[in-house]
Amino acid sequence: MKKHTWYIDMDDTLCDFAGQAYLDLLECPDIRWPQSQHGFFTKLKPLPNAIESLKKLDEMGEDVWILSRPSINNPLCYTDKFLWIREHLGLDFADRLILCTDKGRVGTEDDYLIDDFDWVNLKKPKDGEMERTPWKGKQFRFGQGEFGNWEKTFEYITKNIIEI
Numbered sequence: 001m002k003k004h005t006w007y008i009d010m011d012d013t014l015c016d017f018a019g020q021a022y023l024d025l026l027e028c029p030d031i032r033w034p035q036s037q038h039g040f041f042t043k044l045k046p047l048p049n050a051i052e053s054l055k056k057l058d059e060m061g062e063d064v065w066i067l068s069r070p071s072i073n074n075p076l077c078y079t080d081k082f083l084w085i086r087e088h089l090g091l092d093f094a095d096r097l098i099l100c101t102d103k104g105r106v107g108t109e110d111d112y113l114i115d116d117f118d119w120v121n122l123k124k125p126k127d128g129e130m131e132r133t134p135w136k137g138k139q140f141r142f143g144q145g146e147f148g149n150w151e152k153t154f155e156y157i158t159k160n161i162i163e164i
Contacts (some may be wrong), residue, residue, distance in 0.1 A: 041080035049150035104133025
């Protein structure tokens with residue numbers, strides 16, 4: 001039996017979304033949303049220690065899933081995200097890829113989310129924006145404080161949650 005269930009975001013948590021968006025905007029400044037272009041997600045570089053950390057969690061018997069929000073401006077991103085996961089983490093992880101526009105509809109109070117976006121303290125949506133469901137479990141805000149990078153995040157997990 002798996003110990004804990006982990007949902008890991010992709011963009012700016014596993015891979016460098018912001019860095020690639022910046023490069024694409026420099027190259028094509030007329031494209032307002034670089035992520036709307038076919039192939040954008042397959043170009044993303046893994047963040048340092050991200051791949052190794054997920055594989056270690058999996059090897060430790062943890063239940064690890066990728067939970068990513070698709071770009072509604074790019075219907076091909078569903079395929080691109082799958083291809084990225086398959087290339088960098090393998091087919092087994094590609095089989096554990098969940099693409100969902102409202103992450104709060106996934107998981108339970110006992111589950112963990114590692115994501116750069118705050119899914120716990122959601123702000124009221126602006127006109128025309130979809131209302132989102134808050135995350136029910138515990139969230140680690142990746143890129144912030146003690147979860148500033150994968151080295152810090154994995155150290156926190158192994159010291160405070162997973163008994164090694």
